[in-house]
Amino acid sequence: MTWQGVxxxxxxxxxxxxxxxxxxxxxxxxxxxxxxxxADRFFVPVEKKVYRFLGxxxxxxxxxxxxxxxxxxVNFVGFVILTVLIALQPVLTWLNPxxxxxxxxxxxxxxxISFVTNTNWQxxxxxxxxxxLSQIWLTVEQFLSPVSGICIFLVVVRGFARSNSKTIGNFxxxxxxxxxxxxxxxxxxxxxxxxxxxxxxxxxPYVVAHTLQGGKQIIAQGPVASMTSIMQxxxxxxxxxxANAAHPYLAPNAPSLLFQLILxxxxxxxxxxxxxxxIKDKLQVKPIMAVMGILFxxxxxxxxxxxxxxxxxxAAHGIHLASTKNYEGKESRFGVGTSTLFxxxxxxVSWGSVAAANDSMTPLGGLxxxxxxxxxxxxxxxxxxxxxxxLAYAVLTLFLxxxxxGRTPEYLGKKIExxxxxxxxxxxxxxxxxxxxxxxxxxxxxxxxxxxFNHGPHGxxxxxxxxxxxxxxxxxxxxxxxxxSPWYSxxxxxxxxxxxxxxxxxxxxxxxxxxxxxxxxxxAGTFPTHGILFTILLMGTVxxxxxxxxxxALALGPLxxxxxxxxGKLFG
Numbered sequence: 001m002t003w004q005g006v007x008x009x010x011x012x013x014x015x016x017x018x019x020x021x022x023x024x025x026x027x028x029x030x031x032x033x034x035x036x037x038x039a040d041r042f043f044v045p046v047e048k049k050v051y052r053f054l055g056x057x058x059x060x061x062x063x064x065x066x067x068x069x070x071x072x073x074v075n076f077v078g079f080v081i082l083t084v085l086i087a088l089q090p091v092l093t094w095l096n097p098x099x100x101x102x103x104x105x106x107x108x109x110x111x112x113i114s115f116v117t118n119t120n121w122q123x124x125x126x127x128x129x130x131x132x133l134s135q136i137w138l139t140v141e142q143f144l145s146p147v148s149g150i151c152i153f154l155v156v157v158r159g160f161a162r163s164n165s166k167t168i169g170n171f172x173x174x175x176x177x178x179x180x181x182x183x184x185x186x187x188x189x190x191x192x193x194x195x196x197x198x199x200x201x202x203x204x205p206y207v208v209a210h211t212l213q214g215g216k217q218i219i220a221q222g223p224v225a226s227m228t229s230i231m232q233x234x235x236x237x238x239x240x241x242x243a244n245a246a247h248p249y250l251a252p253n254a255p256s257l258l259f260q261l262i263l264x265x266x267x268x269x270x271x272x273x274x275x276x277x278x279i280k281d282k283l284q285v286k287p288i289m290a291v292m293g294i295l296f297x298x299x300x301x302x303x304x305x306x307x308x309x310x311x312x313x314x315a316a317h318g319i320h321l322a323s324t325k326n327y328e329g330k331e332s333r334f335g336v337g338t339s340t341l342f343x344x345x346x347x348x349v350s351w352g353s354v355a356a357a358n359d360s361m362t363p364l365g366g367l368x369x370x371x372x373x374x375x376x377x378x379x380x381x382x383x384x385x386x387x388x389x390x391l392a393y394a395v396l397t398l399f400l401x402x403x404x405x406g407r408t409p410e411y412l413g414k415k416i417e418x419x420x421x422x423x424x425x426x427x428x429x430x431x432x433x434x435x436x437x438x439x440x441x442x443x444x445x446x447x448x449x450x451x452x453f454n455h456g457p458h459g460x461x462x463x464x465x466x467x468x469x470x471x472x473x474x475x476x477x478x479x480x481x482x483x484x485s486p487w488y489s490x491x492x493x494x495x496x497x498x499x500x501x502x503x504x505x506x507x508x509x510x511x512x513x514x515x516x517x518x519x520x521x522x523x524a525g526t527f528p529t530h531g532i533l534f535t536i537l538l539m540g541t542v543x544x545x546x547x548x549x550x551x552x553a554l555a556l557g558p559l560x561x562x563x564x565x566x567x568g569k570l571f572g
Contacts, residue, residue, distance in 0.1 A: 005337025020269030120238030153384025159511025316568030329360025352475030
């Protein structure tokens with residue numbers, strides 16, 4: 001490890017925190033503050049035309065069930081449209097210079113679910129599977145899918161902010177305003193920045209290059225900067241190239257990679273500050289931000305450490321190269337430090353873009369991104385839903401604290417009763433159960449076993465990673481798995497659905513329940529939720545819940561592989 005590699009972890013946070021805070025001010029004004037922004041003169045006329053076209057009233061408040069129904073309907077329509085358009089790729093020959101053919105049925109279904117749920121899991125190579133037109137359809141969904149996460153966030157946080165209220169806002173207003181005021185302008189500006197930093201953006205035919213050895217190489221082209229900007233800003237992660245951020249077109253240099261990290265982290269960090277603004281108590285931001293920041297730093301540091309420590313299996317056999325860093329699967333332009341920081345960030349923040357091969361990590365190095373997802377993607381997490389997941393942990397933390405002191409827990413002036421606790425726990429049980437059950441089925445039946453290309457604990461880790469990524473709506477892959485097979489296409493698709501809707505619907509119900517309650521005054525018996533003690537309890541709850549649920553599976557996967565590597569045992 002080098003001091004520069006460690007320092008860049010803290011530099012990234014130092015850069016992103018003020019950006020997130022400024023962005024939260026802007027988001028609060030157009031979403032919940034009722035204040036004018038500098039962009040109103042441009043966007044208000046567009047907004048009114050969209051409402052008129054849809055025939056909706058943006059000022060009509062909704063119950064949470066109506067809000068949820070419309071959210072699900074919009075997502076379902078997006079899924080159907082995307083599935084049909086992908087299926088028509090052989091017919092829609094416009095913008096298809098490479099003559100891409102039919103997309104397999106299960107790949108189509110998996111991809112449509114993936115992009116609608118903001119997962120962007122890809123069991124194909126984009127440059128050899130989809131035409132430019134199909135990539136555009138996927139890009140459109142990358143604009144819309146993260147906005148659903150903001151809508152879920154607004155419902156839950158309004159539950160804490162409102163009192164004696166049976167409504168939680170208007171879906172159309174939240175959805176359309178976020179899209180027009182935030183997603184489109186930032187993605188447009190970001191695409192221009194990425195072009196300036198070296199990423200191409202075109203619809204040119206693929207380039208055929210003749211090498212010095214007399215060979216032939218086909219170099220894919222495409223609207224790289226346009227897709228990358230919303231891919232990273234929207235925490236989507238679905239890239240135009242299979243190599244993702246390791247591709248020289250997608251990240252031509254270190255400044256481009258840093259800019260993409262800032263893009264991906266900006267809205268998740270802003271949501272933490274936005275939470276404080278909406279509940280009108282900025283002190284509540286500190287413990288949540290502290291827990292997220294500490295867990296992020298620990299993950300980045302440990303992943304960097306284990307990858308610079310080298311391969312223990314080589315050391316056990318006395319191979320001289322064992323003393324060097326684990327360079328396998330790393331992008332040489334960025335090195336071990338930057339590659340591991342990027343991969344840790346994109347699994348903590350839940351957008352799944354990678355700059356190095358996770359499958360080539362050391363066992364404990366690969367454990368870090370896996371555990372980031374198993375915690376429920378609450379270390380900043382994706383647009384809105386990461387913060388919502390952390391609020392579920394906060395409710396559980398206060399429930400446990402209430403058990404210790406024999407008092408009904410309170411949070412932000414609301415009594416946390418049995419219904420709220422049940423909803424919070426249910427949101428944690430559903431994804432955990434999905435990961436473990438689907439992984440167990442995959443290693444137990446022939447259809448799942450035939451898709452595992454590696455023997456021993458590494459193969460189990462690959463399966464656990466696939467379903468953790470699906471449930472966590474992350475989208476990154478460990479590799480070494482036939483993810484395009486019908487079994488994994490179907491089951492990972494189920495995992496993505498479970499991780500998006502059944503996981504967060506209980507929390508929306510919790511928010512609606514809290515909105516109906518009367519705010520109660522703070523008393524001497526109220527547990528303070530803005531100090532060091534609550535911060536420690538909250539972080540402990542996140543870690544303990546994750547460890548208790550997944551430790552047996554992790555012990556059979558990455559931990560067993562690490563012990564075997566230390567003893568020099570290889571699996572072939």
